Amino acid sequence: MDKVMRFTADKGVVIFSKSSCCLCYTVSVLFQELGVNPLVYEIDQDPDCREIERALARMGCKAPVPAVFIGGKLVGSTNEIMTLHLSGSLTQLLRPYM
Template identity: 60%
Template sequence: MDRVARLASQKAVVIFSKSSCCMCHAIKRLFYEQGVSPAIYELDEDPRGKEMEWALVRLGCSNPSVPAVFVGGKLVGSANTVMTLHLNGSLKKLLKDAGALWL
């Protein structure tokens, strides 16, 4: 749990992902297209990935626990939440407030 919290606060946008997850790929792409360069942690490529995945579940990430997106060190949520924020226009403001976007 401490490792997830520490990693989540090291950059304006942090995504916990799995390399084989299509929704994770879509969310990463969304951030890149917004001009954001997130820190990405591929849980299936990390020796402590399972441990981090359980920590994400305990933090409130539903099943599946990835993608789990943190903005400004705070858990935003999964793909559904991020897409909702993007479609209603509030994701950009969130990213600007966190210092991930300057435009």
């Protein structure tokens, strides 16, 4: 959990991802198209991958990846991000990081 908190504490937008996950890629592309350059952390490249997945689950992320943090706060996974995007609320959250 400490590793997750360290990565998200001082970064604007962080996406915990896996390199083989198509939903992770989709969310990353969405953010880039909205003008945000998120820090994408590929957890499958980290030896503590399982620990990170458990930490994300304990924090409330329903799916281990993608896990999106904006301004240090967990926003959610694909469903939450797409819901916010379709309602127009995602842009509001991202405005400080554009």
